[in-house]
Amino acid sequence: MSSSDESLWDLGEEAGPAPTPPPPGAVPSPAPVPLEPSGGNLPEERPVAPRTPPQPDESADEEVVGTSELGRAASDALVTLGRAARSYLLYEPDNEAIRKFLDDMKTTFWAFFERFGVLRLTIRPWEMVLGSEVVYLNRDRERSLAFRLFRDGVRRLVIHPDVPWEEITQLLGILSIRYVGIRQQEDDIVTLLWKAGFKKIEVDSVEGFVPEDDETEVVDDAMMADLAGDTGAGDGGDGGGDEGGGTSMSMLYGGVAEGFDVPWPEFTQRIPLAHTPVDEAALVELQSEESNVALPSQCVRLLREILEVACNPVEPLDLEDAVPILREIRDFLLSEGLLSSLLEVMQIIQALPFREKDLERRAELLEAFTDERALSRIIRSVPAGVREVPAELMALVGTIPGNRVSLLLSILRSERSNTARWVTRSLLVSVGAGHQLDLSRAVRESEPPVAADLLQVVAALDPERGRRLALEIVVDADVEVQLQALTIIEHSTYDQAVGQRLARLLEAGSVEIRLRSLRMLETHRERWAFHTVAARLQGSGGRDLENRELDALALAMVRIWEERALHTFLGWIKPKGLLERVKLAQVGLKRAAVTGLSAIPGEQAEEYIRLVAKTANEELHSHCMQCLVRHRRLGMKVDDGT
Amino acid sequence: MAPEQDDIKVAQERLGRQLERARSAEDRELSRQVREVGEQYARLLYGLLRMTRLHALDNQAFEVPVQEWARVHQKLHEVLGTVHLICVEDQVYVNDVRIRFDMGHEHIEALGADLRRHNVGGISCNEPLGPDQIRFLITALAAKPVPGAARHALQQKLNDHGLSSIELHGPFRFRMKGERTRKAERAFLDVYQQSASVVTEAYKNLAANRMPNPLPVRRLVNELIDNTRKVGAGELAREHDERLPAYARHILMVTNLSLMIGRAAGLADTTLGDLGVAGMFHDVGVSVLEDGYAVPYARHTTAGLRTLMRQRGFHEAKVRRLLCVVEHHRPYDSPLGKPTLFARIIHIADDYDILTRYRAGHGPILAQPDALARMAAQGGAAYDPHLLTLFINRMGLFPPGSLLRLASGRIVVSVSGARTPKTFARPACRLLRNSDGSKPAEATLVDLAREDKVVRVMKPGDW
Numbered sequence A: 001m002s003s004s005d006e007s008l009w010d011l012g013e014e015a016g017p018a019p020t021p022p023p024p025g026a027v028p029s030p031a032p033v034p035l036e037p038s039g040g041n042l043p044e045e046r047p048v049a050p051r052t053p054p055q056p057d058e059s060a061d062e063e064v065v066g067t068s069e070l071g072r073a074a075s076d077a078l079v080t081l082g083r084a085a086r087s088y089l090l091y092e093p094d095n096e097a098i099r100k101f102l103d104d105m106k107t108t109f110w111a112f113f114e115r116f117g118v119l120r121l122t123i124r125p126w127e128m129v130l131g132s133e134v135v136y137l138n139r140d141r142e143r144s145l146a147f148r149l150f151r152d153g154v155r156r157l158v159i160h161p162d163v164p165w166e167e168i169t170q171l172l173g174i175l176s177i178r179y180v181g182i183r184q185q186e187d188d189i190v191t192l193l194w195k196a197g198f199k200k201i202e203v204d205s206v207e208g209f210v211p212e213d214d215e216t217e218v219v220d221d222a223m224m225a226d227l228a229g230d231t232g233a234g235d236g237g238d239g240g241g242d243e244g245g246g247t248s249m250s251m252l253y254g255g256v257a258e259g260f261d262v263p264w265p266e267f268t269q270r271i272p273l274a275h276t277p278v279d280e281a282a283l284v285e286l287q288s289e290e291s292n293v294a295l296p297s298q299c300v301r302l303l304r305e306i307l308e309v310a311c312n313p314v315e316p317l318d319l320e321d322a323v324p325i326l327r328e329i330r331d332f333l334l335s336e337g338l339l340s341s342l343l344e345v346m347q348i349i350q351a352l353p354f355r356e357k358d359l360e361r362r363a364e365l366l367e368a369f370t371d372e373r374a375l376s377r378i379i380r381s382v383p384a385g386v387r388e389v390p391a392e393l394m395a396l397v398g399t400i401p402g403n404r405v406s407l408l409l410s411i412l413r414s415e416r417s418n419t420a421r422w423v424t425r426s427l428l429v430s431v432g433a434g435h436q437l438d439l440s441r442a443v444r445e446s447e448p449p450v451a452a453d454l455l456q457v458v459a460a461l462d463p464e465r466g467r468r469l470a471l472e473i474v475v476d477a478d479v480e481v482q483l484q485a486l487t488i489i490e491h492s493t494y495d496q497a498v499g500q501r502l503a504r505l506l507e508a509g510s511v512e513i514r515l516r517s518l519r520m521l522e523t524h525r526e527r528w529a530f531h532t533v534a535a536r537l538q539g540s541g542g543r544d545l546e547n548r549e550l551d552a553l554a555l556a557m558v559r560i561w562e563e564r565a566l567h568t569f570l571g572w573i574k575p576k577g578l579l580e581r582v583k584l585a586q587v588g589l590k591r592a593a594v595t596g597l598s599a600i601p602g603e604q605a606e607e608y609i610r611l612v613a614k615t616a617n618e619e620l621h622s623h624c625m626q627c628l629v630r631h632r633r634l635g636m637k638v639d640d641g642t
Numbered sequence B: 001m002a003p004e005q006d007d008i009k010v011a012q013e014r015l016g017r018q019l020e021r022a023r024s025a026e027d028r029e030l031s032r033q034v035r036e037v038g039e040q041y042a043r044l045l046y047g048l049l050r051m052t053r054l055h056a057l058d059n060q061a062f063e064v065p066v067q068e069w070a071r072v073h074q075k076l077h078e079v080l081g082t083v084h085l086i087c088v089e090d091q092v093y094v095n096d097v098r099i100r101f102d103m104g105h106e107h108i109e110a111l112g113a114d115l116r117r118h119n120v121g122g123i124s125c126n127e128p129l130g131p132d133q134i135r136f137l138i139t140a141l142a143a144k145p146v147p148g149a150a151r152h153a154l155q156q157k158l159n160d161h162g163l164s165s166i167e168l169h170g171p172f173r174f175r176m177k178g179e180r181t182r183k184a185e186r187a188f189l190d191v192y193q194q195s196a197s198v199v200t201e202a203y204k205n206l207a208a209n210r211m212p213n214p215l216p217v218r219r220l221v222n223e224l225i226d227n228t229r230k231v232g233a234g235e236l237a238r239e240h241d242e243r244l245p246a247y248a249r250h251i252l253m254v255t256n257l258s259l260m261i262g263r264a265a266g267l268a269d270t271t272l273g274d275l276g277v278a279g280m281f282h283d284v285g286v287s288v289l290e291d292g293y294a295v296p297y298a299r300h301t302t303a304g305l306r307t308l309m310r311q312r313g314f315h316e317a318k319v320r321r322l323l324c325v326v327e328h329h330r331p332y333d334s335p336l337g338k339p340t341l342f343a344r345i346i347h348i349a350d351d352y353d354i355l356t357r358y359r360a361g362h363g364p365i366l367a368q369p370d371a372l373a374r375m376a377a378q379g380g381a382a383y384d385p386h387l388l389t390l391f392i393n394r395m396g397l398f399p400p401g402s403l404l405r406l407a408s409g410r411i412v413v414s415v416s417g418a419r420t421p422k423t424f425a426r427p428a429c430r431l432l433r434n435s436d437g438s439k440p441a442e443a444t445l446v447d448l449a450r451e452d453k454v455v456r457v458m459k460p461g462d463w
Helices: A001-006 A069-090 A097-115 A143-149 A164-181 A188-196 A219-230 A247-253 A280-288 A292-311 A320-336 A337-350 A357-369 A372-381 A391-398 A402-412 A419-430 A436-443 A446-463 A464-475 A478-490 A496-505 A511-523 A527-540 A549-561 A562-573 A578-583 A585-597 A604-616 A618-638 B003-026 B026-053 B060-082 B109-116 B132-141 B150-160 B186-207 B213-228 B246-264 B267-283 B297-309 B316-327 B341-356 B369-375 B385-395
Strands: A119-123 A127-130 A133-138 A156-160 A201-205 A207-213 B081-089 B089-094 B122-125 B166-169 B172-174 B404-405 B410-415 B428-433 B445-447 B453-456
Touching: A069 A097, A069 A119, A069 A127, A069 A143, A069 A164, A097 A119, A119 A143, A127 A143, A133 A143, A143 A164, A143 B385, A156 A188, A164 A188, A164 A201, A164 B003, A188 A201, A188 B109, A188 B213, A188 B267, A207 A280, A280 B385, A292 A320, A292 A337, A292 B297, A292 B316, A320 A337, A320 A357, A320 A372, A320 B297, A337 A357, A337 A372, A337 A391, A372 A391, A372 A402, A372 A419, A372 B150, A391 B445, A402 A419, A402 A436, A402 A446, A419 A446, A436 A446, A436 A464, A436 B428, A446 A464, A446 A478, A464 A478, A464 A496, A464 A562, A478 A496, A478 A511, A511 A527, A511 A549, A527 A549, A527 A562, A527 A585, A549 A562, A549 A585, A562 A585, A562 A604, A585 A604, A585 A618, A604 A618, A618 B297, B003 B267, B026 B060, B026 B081, B026 B089, B026 B109, B026 B132, B060 B081, B060 B132, B081 B172, B089 B109, B132 B150, B150 B166, B186 B213, B186 B246, B213 B246, B213 B267, B213 B316, B246 B267, B246 B341, B246 B385, B267 B316, B267 B341, B297 B316, B316 B341, B341 B369, B341 B385, B369 B385
Parallel strands: none
Antiparallel strands: A119 A127, A119 A156, A127 A133, A156 A201, A207 B172, B081 B089, B081 B122, B122 B166, B404 B410, B404 B453, B410 B428, B428 B445
16 A cells, blocks of 8 residues: 555544554454553543533622722732632632633732732731721622631731742632631641741731630539539539639549659669760751651551551450541542552551451451542542553452452443543453453443443453454444444454444444444455445445545445456446436546546556546546546556565 | 743642642542531521420420431531531531521521520530430520529530530630730740640540540640740740649640750751640540549550540641650650651650659659650660750750759759750759758849859759
């Protein structure tokens, strides 16, 4: 096939490379369809469905307030800060909209600093005030930046004009976090602001909401005794007493005994003391122990400690008590994609000698590491471009109790990214032996993209079954499934059944399917298919077909049966009878004929091309000229034996 | 891409990662659940209270809503642990999630008013409640308040009925501007004393089997860190309020000394914050009761672990704190592996205070220099050698509190620790006795860097 011919067969990447025709007489054995990473078998990347954000209601947005230029400039900046903080609720973090909000924020803040210098704000429940001017107002409790700051106790915010961009974005991050999630008991805005350690942003804060001064409830000892129904001293237990003094302190400590710290350490040896500098490297090493990098191993270690306590018959801790923290740590490890740590935790759970009563719970815990949600997250954490499924993931899947195939099927149905689907397919292949029947059934019952994936899996597990299934469904299936089925068929044994399917696919709805089927028929030189191919051209008169399909059909006719093709083309160029002349005046057929003739060596073909060119319109004339060039090259190749 | 666009892009990516982490830790599904179920929770409680105006509590009409509230509460408890319902002005929060109501049709703010009759601003339920318990609670809330001590009376009533897991809070308000804001210049003593009350509250809740809430403790620790940047070892290693019970003084001492060691090790403020909170909670296990009895000392670490584990929500500080609680007595060379940094720091501070704190009727077990010298011999075995060295460098040869007889015959107490490497063995001291044995007429500082010298460390019992 010449390179110019190959260009006619350029179907784009979607259809994959052209199949290599088998050597004459060879009967290729069905080969397993390779599972290509990153969806290489698929026509196109199935886009991750973007979140459909609720359209921001601009009418409900904050308005720029302020009466002076200073005020309005400050208001501009604060409104953009509020919008940017809320934007993470509405959009995915990498959305272009967020970029714009950040850009706006930078512009307005920098404009303010350049003109007016430091930004000193007093925070009120719904407002922010600059001097005596209100520069931010939003009374919507859900959206108001002022309210959120005020509620957490921020009373004053000062941003200096030389503040680095990083600090502004850190401030934004803190406000955004508070917008997106529920508050944990560890941090609020004030502690997060403190942690940020801003150099150019000052924050003054108080307790957000605080108990009122309890002046109305003065509880003296007599009243306490009366309430307790007791004439003696209080029991030292909980009682919510608010009175001050040592007595209440003792009560409030629940009576912790004086000897709470015995036995004390007993060291007999002493050494002289002196000031000794500590090596800088040692200090750096100490500091690094609490970095974020160390956190996963600390999580694993903590789980081990907890579970060992749970296994200890002396301890009253039940495995049940450990479940919430186990799940939290699991979710953390999942979100960070820390597969090896997850596996380590599972190994710990498996290895520890749990009490009899906890064995069932242990099984549930293990399941929690490999349930659908967990496994989905792990699968999604595999980076794009990876060529092999990580061994740890394979090992993890191997530990899943129960029906792993069903679990992976469920994941496949919900995954969108190509990488995640490829990983899931690979995992299904690894665990699917013996489940081919179920998987085949699932092919028929699933939506097209999933069905295509499953078909690939079945073929990988059992090539013959895959082939049969592909043949069964290829004609009536969705395009995605058809493409996958064709890929399987291409790599399998060719026989009459295949040929018949391919012939039917020449009428398929998708041009990609038609062209691929045609190519396969052509490869196998199925002479019985010649008429079908020709009829495809003739039936439509070339009207409904794109040029590339016209050309492909014509060339296929030549390759399948050159002599017959020549005869047919001549009939299209020089029709007999008026009816034929009318019918076959259609340009499409003539174009096809010219294309086909360009692939037939000899002067006669050239002559007919020229004949068409004489009466052709501009487009067809141009095509004729191109075909003549190709034909000439073909002639040269024939002459020199290529 | 222009540099400015780079800035934006980098910021967007960084924020995205930060939020992804925050989201994954906070769980949006959980957030949604809390909001939805929390709304039901507040509405049902409000509804039940309203119904008491129309029906007697034994009326069948209460059956379904009571069961429903029990179910909803159970669900919340499963995801949150303790359920806090707080009414602030006209707003209602369930575990800090503001409950949204249609203000045109619902008057849920009246829930706050109903609670306010008993001088109650919020209710925390630490355990799920059964229908009978709920009925009792509603009955109690619906009853006429006791004049003058409504909340206390109500709390007592609940406690007497076995409902001490319900905690009633006083009314809340938003602190207004103009009230004292947190400033770094607040005196260390003020912060110390406030720390004591915050820790008191935290331990009280733990003793009553309630959920630990580190946030107020964290705020105090942050203030301690800010306030102690320039404070010497003397201030940190001194007990400032002897009225506090021994346990409280121990907690505060360990926290302060741990922060001192951490700062000497160059830990960042954020890490110091987590260390301080860990210090505040390190011995929580000794306040736990099992079957009415204090937990044996040998198991107080695991008891503390069990208690603090109940706090919900992933946070790296929580992980480190729990590890610290369980490992803080583990030796440095433990066959189970080197303990975490926080545990090693607190181990030093903890043991030092145990050996040197004043015990009523007995004095300290060891004099401070003696304790330090014996601990120093354990560097690499019981204690991290580098951390121990940092500690010794700060405390000096005569740590704060050391009773010293000087060459002049005077008796002094060290108040400064090591101010510089050169004055490692020459602390500033306060005069306790003149050379003739008389008490000084006024507070007198004796700086051993300038005058006199130590001839003897006075041991417990000498004094």
